[in-house]
Amino acid sequence: LFAGEVEFLKGVVAMSGLPADDRIEVCFAGRSNVGKSSLINALTGRKAIARASNTPGRTQEINYFTLGDERYLVDLPGYGYANAPLDKVAKWQKLLKQYLSGRQSLRRAFVLIDARHGVKAVDEEILKLLDQSAVTFQCVLTKADKVKAHERDKVLTQVRSALSKHPAAYPEIVLTSSEKGDGIANLRAIIAGLI
Numbered sequence: 001l002f003a004g005e006v007e008f009l010k011g012v013v014a015m016s017g018l019p020a021d022d023r024i025e026v027c028f029a030g031r032s033n034v035g036k037s038s039l040i041n042a043l044t045g046r047k048a049i050a051r052a053s054n055t056p057g058r059t060q061e062i063n064y065f066t067l068g069d070e071r072y073l074v075d076l077p078g079y080g081y082a083n084a085p086l087d088k089v090a091k092w093q094k095l096l097k098q099y100l101s102g103r104q105s106l107r108r109a110f111v112l113i114d115a116r117h118g119v120k121a122v123d124e125e126i127l128k129l130l131d132q133s134a135v136t137f138q139c140v141l142t143k144a145d146k147v148k149a150h151e152r153d154k155v156l157t158q159v160r161s162a163l164s165k166h167p168a169a170y171p172e173i174v175l176t177s178s179e180k181g182d183g184i185a186n187l188r189a190i191i192a193g194l195i
């Protein structure tokens with residue numbers, strides 16, 4: 001499903017620009033710089049179909065990618081700190097919230113959490129919004145290559161405990177490294193299995 005079947009469709013800056021909601025859609029949300037765009041690249045096996053960068057605030061639009069002819073992958077702007085003008089950030093934060101709470105065909109939101117840092121207060125805000133909107137979300141730990149096993153296990157425990165308070169949380173946590181490829185096949189299978 002992923003090999004050779006992914007194309008960039010469009011970048012969206014307002015809810016009115018969203019494509020028709022007639023496909024199965026999954027999105028990637030998370031703090032700025034957590035690794036959303038890199039994860040899309042790793043999933044699709046394309047080095048730079050989604051633009052990644054070390055500067056937080058790289059993705060500023062809702063970027064749609066077609067996956068085969070039945071699915072969309074959606075790369076979202078980050079929340080929390082972003083290295084961009086404040087008025088611009090405010091605008092995309094508003095759009096992000098509108099999208100996460102108002103997209104009919106959104107089947108699952110993958111919420112990315114840095115494997116070194118765990119769930120932060122800004123993440124909690126988004127998780128609450130997803131609860132309220134009844135959007136099932138699944139946590140993906142990113143940058144697993146940057147943590148040692150004991151540190152990773154501590155963060156996993158913290159994330160599990162945070163998720164237990166959220167009715168919209170899907171319990172399985174996926175551990176990934178876009179750099180090394182850990183967890184990528186598993187996440188592909190999860191996305192392909194959504195109906």
Ligand code: GTP
Nearest residue numbers: 033034035036037038052053057058059078178179
């Ligand atoms: P915004 O679009 O700004 O919200 O960021 P993003 O969440 O899309 O992050 P992005 O994919 O641009 O990655 C941010 C930085 O983290 C880049 O320098 C990536 O190379 C790095 N990065 C992403 N994933 C991994 C990973 O699995 N391992 C390591 N070591 N670095 C990673």
Ligand code: MG
Nearest residue numbers: 036037058059
């Ligand atoms: Mg990005």
